[in-house]
Amino acid sequence: MMSEPDTGGGERQAGAAPLSAVELRVNDQVRRLELDPRTSLLDALREHLRLSGTKKGCDHGQCGACTVLVNGRRINSCLTLAVMHEGDEVVTIEGLGAPDDLHPMQRAFVECDGFQCGYCTPGQICSAVGMLAEVRAGSPSHATAEVASSRISLTDEEIRERMSGNICRCAAYPNIVAAIRGIAEGGAA
Structure with missing residues (x-):
């Protein structure tokens, strides 16, 4: 098949869908793409x-390795199209902190040894940050004992369910769980 250059670095197949202009705000930078x-x-x-x-873990929304924050909410980025997020605020693991200035959740994962191979860690950290925002907003989970309560008790069971x-x-x-608990009890996520 004939191919033509793609402005995103790959190659497009002849007859492929026309490119769409997309503007995303990624890690506090406006990024314009033709996709x-x-x-x-x-x-x-x-x-x-x-x-x-x-x-990219499963590419089917089953593992969470691709979790990012979009407008403050955690999502599986493999299950959504980039064009659907025109103008949205996207935060990836790179946008949470830097090697010399870690986000509190990143620091907690290091201090609690919350990773082994590290492949899932970026998604785990983004999910944990989003999950704590959900708790602060009072959003109950399946494991929440008192759904009508204004304050959710963040038990280990609650953390495991939410993660x-x-x-x-x-x-x-x-x-x-220990890393998340440490931030929930004393750190600022």
Whole structure:
């Protein structure tokens, strides 16, 4: 098949869908892209913006490795199209903190040894930050004992339920829960 250059660095197949202009605010920077409208947010971040911290695990929304924050809410970036997020605020692991200035949740994961191979860690951290925002907003989960209460008790069971969309194949779950608990009890996420 004939191919033509793609402004995002790859190659487009002849007869492919026309490109769509998309403007995203990623990690406090406005980014303008020309994308095939079928491009997932995950692929826009990794392949077009070269933000490789967000991981492609299952590419089916089952593992959570691709979790990012969009307008403050956690989402699986493999399950949404980039064009759907025109003008949205997207925060990836690279936007939470820097190596010399870690986000409190990143620091907690390091201090609690909340990772082993590290592949799922960016998604786990983004999900944990989003999850704590949900708790502060009073959003109950399946495990919330008192759904009418204005304050949610963040038990280990509650944390595990809320983080159940993020899989750690190395099974660092006790340390992940400890990291989240540490931030919830004393740190600022």
